[in-house]
Every structure is written in C-alpha cells, then in structure tokens.
Amino acid sequence: MKNKQDFPNINxxxxxGQKPDGSKYRVLIVDDSMFVTKQISQILTSEGFDVIGTASxxxxxxxxxxxxxxxVDLVTMDITMPKMDGVTALEKIIEFDKDASVIMISAxxxxxxxxKSLLIGAKNYIVKPLDRAKVLERILMSIK
Amino acid sequence: MRVEYINPFVEAAFNILKEVVxxxxxxxxxxxxxxxxxVLGVAAIVGLAGDVEGRVLFDxxxxxxxxxxxxxxxxxxxxxDDLAKATITELANMIxxxxxxxxxxxxxxxxxxxxAIFTGENMEVTDAGVEALIVPxxxxxxxxxxxxxxxxx
Numbered sequence: 001m002k003n004k005q006d007f008p009n010i011n012x013x014x015x016x017g018q019k020p021d022g023s024k025y026r027v028l029i030v031d032d033s034m035f036v037t038k039q040i041s042q043i044l045t046s047e048g049f050d051v052i053g054t055a056s057x058x059x060x061x062x063x064x065x066x067x068x069x070x071x072v073d074l075v076t077m078d079i080t081m082p083k084m085d086g087v088t089a090l091e092k093i094i095e096f097d098k099d100a101s102v103i104m105i106s107a108x109x110x111x112x113x114x115x116k117s118l119l120i121g122a123k124n125y126i127v128k129p130l131d132r133a134k135v136l137e138r139i140l141m142s143i144k
Numbered sequence: 145m146r147v148e149y150i151n152p153f154v155e156a157a158f159n160i161l162k163e164v165v166x167x168x169x170x171x172x173x174x175x176x177x178x179x180x181x182x183v184l185g186v187a188a189i190v191g192l193a194g195d196v197e198g199r200v201l202f203d204x205x206x207x208x209x210x211x212x213x214x215x216x217x218x219x220x221x222x223x224x225d226d227l228a229k230a231t232i233t234e235l236a237n238m239i240x241x242x243x244x245x246x247x248x249x250x251x252x253x254x255x256x257x258x259x260a261i262f263t264g265e266n267m268e269v270t271d272a273g274v275e276a277l278i279v280p281x282x283x284x285x286x287x288x289x290x291x292x293x294x295x296x297x
Contacts, residue, residue: 033237034230038217080258107241109248129164129238 015048016140024050025143026071030061030089031078031105036130040076040105043135058084062092065100074143075102077122079113087117094121103142105130148250150174150277150292153200156242157281157290164235165215165283172280172287181276183267184289185209186224188236194254196247198274198294202236206263208286215285224263233259 017025027049031037041051052068055061058081065072075093079086086104093100104117104125114125123142126134154171161169186209188202204212206224213231214221221228236259244256269276269291276293 033234034227035216035234036230038227042218107237109241109245128234128241129160131163 016136017044017047017049024048025073026050026052026068028053028055028061028064028068028072028075030055030058030064030075030081030086032056032081033078036078036105036128039130040135043130043132044139047136057081058086058089058092062089062096065093066096069097073101074139075100076105076126076139077102077117078105079110079117080107087113087120090117090122091120101142103138147174147277149196149247149294150279150290152243152246152250153239153290153292154279154281156239156246157202157288160235160239160242161281161283161288164238165212165285167215167283167285170282172282174277174279176275176277178275180268180270181278181291183262183269184287185263185265185267186232187262187267187269188232188259189262190236190240190259191257192244192254192294193257195252195297196254196294197297198271198292200240200243200294201269201291202232202239202288203291204286204288208283208288211285212283212288229261229263233261 019025027044029037029040037054044051053064055064077086077090090102093102102122104114104122106114106125106127108127124138126138158169161167184203185205190200192198209232210221210224210228213228216231240256271293274293274295276291279290281288
C-alpha cells in the first residue's frame with residue numbers, strides 16, 4: 001500500500017521570507033506602536049522572515065541598523081514617531097548605507113511625507129490599516 | 145457645530161472598523177450635547193487645531209475596548225494592558241487619519257495631536273463654549289460613541 005510520502009504535496013511552497021540560498025530575510029521593525037510592531041512581526045514571522053529587532057523611535061532604529069549592518073535586509077519604518085521621525089531616520093540610514101531597503105509605514109493623509117521618503121530612497125510604502133496581503137506584497141516588491 | 149465635521153469621522157469609523165474588526169456595525173441616532181457628558185470608561189482623544197479646532201473622542205467601556213483590541217490582535221486579551229492601549233490608540237489613529245483626509249479634501253486645514261487614552265470610572269468631559277455631537281455605533285463587541293466637539297476658528 002502506498003503511503004503519504006509517495007504523494008508529494010504539490011501545494012508545498014517556499015516561505016516568502018526565505019532567500020534562494022535557504023537563509024531568512026532579516027527585518028528590522030521601527031514603529032512606536034506596540035500594536036503595529038506586533039502585527040508586522042506576526043505577518044513576517046509566519047512567512048519565515050527573521051525579525052532581528054524592533055525599535056520604538058527613529059533614533060533607536062538608526063542605532064540598531066548601524067549595529068546590525070550589514071545583516072539587515074529590510075527595515076519597516078513608521079513615519080510619525082517621537083524623538084526622531086521616520087523620514088529623518090530614513091535619511092540617516094540612506095546616508096550610512098545607500099543600498100538600504102527601507103519601506104515606509106504611513107497613516108492615510110501623509111502623501112507629502114511618503115513622496116519625500118520615496119525621493120530620499122525608500123523602496124516602497126504601505127498605508128495603514130495593514131493587512132497580510134498588502135504587507136507581504138509591498139515587502140516582496142522591495143526585496144526581490 | 146456644523147454636521148459636516150462629524151460625517152467624515154462616522155464614515156471613517158465605519159470603514160476602518162469594518163476592515164480591522166470585521167464587525168456587524170450599526171449606527172445609532174446622532175445627538176447633540178452642550179453640557180458635560182459622562183465618559184464610558186476608555187476614551188481615546190485626538191485634538192484638532194487649525195481652521196477648525198476642538199477634539200474627537202472615541203469612547204467605550206472597558207469590556208468593549210478589550211473585545212475590539214482582542215479582535216484586532218487575533219487573540220483574547222484579559223486585561224487592558226499596554227498592548228490593548230496601543231491597539232485602541234492605533235484604531236483612533238486610523239479612523240482620524242481617514243476622516244482628516246476627507247476634511248482636507250473639503251478644504252479645511254488643521255493639525256492633529258497623537259491620540260491619548262484615558263481610562264477610569266466616573267469620568268466626564270466638558271467643552272467650554274462648544275457643543276458636542278455624538279454618534280453611537282453598535283458593534284458586536286459593544287457600543288462605541290464618536291464624540292466630536294469642534295468649531296471654526
């Protein structure tokens with residue numbers, strides 16, 4: 001009698017967070033909302049990404065990026081944060097590493113800041129509320 | 145107070161709650177109050193300053209706030225802790241951002257404060273010299289009131 005191994009699962013797929021070499025994409029989440037951080041983290045870890053750190057303001061995010069460099073594949077960056085906002089942190093990260101992949105997380109109505117971020121060098125942006133499909137689509141567009 | 149100020153908040157609340165809480169939502173009758181009003185127990189407040197000034201409250205009792213936060217997090221929350229507060233703050237942020245985008249399109253320009261959360265029993269809110277328009281919203285998680293008190297500068 002045939003068993004399960006004789007019928008390979010044709011639906012099996014590589015998690016989106018996995019690089020062609022089998023290692024995981026490493027992501028740094030910068031957001032002052034514990035809720036948004038948790039939401040992004042859950043979406044990414046469920047797809048096999050490695051969330052290597054979370055920061056709650058731009059300065060902390062910048063410091064973490066420098067500490068972890070060159071082992072960061074992607075940063076998700078909230079726009080409105082205390083101490084240092086996301087656009088300034090993006091600017092400083094790009095100054096430090098012109099190839100950095102940063103994706104901005106924005107509330108509705110911040111089009112001017114989103115445009116500014118894209119001109120500075122952000123790879124993409126996501127407007128809240130976040131949902132799994134939207135987050136994964138924009139992130140994959142930015143890193144693959 | 146002109147009713148066109150409150151409609152964007154009500155529409156935005158419907159859109160956002162439908163998307164993030166996936167709840168059966170019904171709107172109650174709008175009413176106007178010029179005296180102090182009780183606050184239900186958990187209130188997210190956002191200040192507006194510019195062509196129009198005032199504040200918006202998203203007001204609910206703690207059980208409703210917990211149920212909404214739990215639904216948004218995909219897990220049951222047993223206490224109104226930092227995560228629950230961050231979740232309700234983010235809900236207020238998203239609703240306000242969408243409403244304000246609409247008001248900006250209508251030609252009003254103003255800035256917003258980040259939401260602050262008040263919690264406690266027997267609280268009330270008083271707005272000097274400005275009436276508050278209140279729209280109750282019924283969700284499967286409980287009742288939320290959108291309470292807007294703004295005036296033109």
